[in-house]
Amino acid sequence: MKHLVTIERGCLIGHSVSLAFGLAGLLLVLPNSDFIQALPAFGMSAFGWSMANGGVAYILLGTITVSLYAYRTFGVWRWLTFMLPTIMLSLGSELLGTSTGFPFGAYGYLSGLGYKIAGLVPFTIPLSWFYVGMCCYVLARAGLERLKLPVWATVVGAITLGSILLxxxxxxxxxxxxxxxxxxxxxxxxxxxxxxxxxxxxxxFGTGAIFMAVASLFWGKGSLYLSRAQLMVPLAVYLINFAFGAIITIAQLDSRFWIPTALSASLGVIPAIALWAMAGSTSTPTLATSLQTPLAAANRGADVPPVTVGISQK
Structure with missing residues (x-):
């Protein structure tokens, strides 16, 4: 499992670096035409490639990071039962939205985010719903579990709060x-x-709530009981992606846009950090002891020992 941790951390660093390069390109290079014209042929080619594919790269690296994290922490079943419904449902919402204007309003994608499915939605968009959405849900559910609420309240609260973070x-x-x-x-x-x-x-909010609710049905009622150390990847991914949008918004738009930025920090960043802090420094019963695979659930009452999903502790 150690090699997966190494790859995961490398992808997280790559995700962060690609976002930083994207910021540099959008805020420093593109506005400076003299700098671009002074680049040698190789530099022009590299810059053109980065502008055309940088968005694809950072989303793919974010997706791999969160996928490896989910696989290590929750097992293949719960990784896939979050990722696949999220990708399919968010893609459905995006295709509906770009075709009819519902549920997001009338909008359309331009270039820079990769091949467009049905000529409408870049294939990277559902992936971004997945990797940020999973981070939001895991932070919300892990934090709320420490309040010792009834199971139904924890699950409903995680769906609601996770969708607010998203x-x-x-x-x-x-x-x-x-x-x-x-x-x-x-x-x-x-x-x-x-x-x-x-x-x-x-x-x-509605799209996030739907795919988080579907994932919750697959995950069942078991508790995560993750520690702050185990939640560092979801928190880091969320904060990095917030910073990317916030820096561009503040740097390139007028002062009015400090308001949505402050709202984003108040409703997203501060609660995410608070949920991470609520998780505590140690994990109590792990997901492996509280969440069973469907095969184990089917064998309840039989003389077959339950099959559990392993969990890797950091």
Whole structure:
């Protein structure tokens, strides 16, 4: 398992570095035409490649990071039963949204995020829903479990709070990606909420709540009981992606956009850190002792020992 940790950490570093290069390109290089024109042929080629594929690279690295984390921590079953419903349901929402305007409002994707499924939605978009969405849900559920609430309240609270964290990220992501000089998508209608239609926010919350609820059904009622150390990857991924959107929004848009940035920090960053802190310094009963595979559940009552999903402690 150690080699997976090494790969996971390498992908997390690569994810962070690619976002940093993206920031440098968008904020420093592209606005400076003299710098671009002074680049040698190789530099021009490298810069062109990075601008065309940088978005794809950071999303793929984020997806691999969270996939490896989920596999190590929860096992293959719960990794896949979160990832696959999330990708399919978010892709469905995006295809519906880009075709009809529901549930996000009328919008369309531009270039820079990879091949478009059905000519409408870049294949990387459902992957970004997955890796950020899973981080939000895991932070919410692990933190709320420490409050010793009834199981149903913990699960419902995790879905609700996880969806709020996900929507809070959009407060800085959408302005950064749609209203700056180098956009990746565009709204086709004037939005009342800093250029975004209000239904875009309800669409984000609703999409997140749906795929988190579906994943919760697969995961069952067992507790995660993860420690702060075990939640460092979800927290880091969430904060890094918030910072990417927030820095672009603040640097390239006018002072009005400090408001959605502050809302994003208040509804996303602060609760995410608080949930991480609530998890405590040690893990109590692990997921392996509380969540059983469907095969084990089917064998309850029989003289067959339950099959559990292993968990790797950091």
């Amino acid at each position: 929507t809070a990220w959009d407060f800085v992501l959408d302005p950064a990606m749609s209203q700056t000089p180098y956009p990746f998508w565009e709204f086709k209608e004037a939005g009342a909420f800093f250029g975004m239609p209000y239904r875009n926010l309800s669409g984000w």
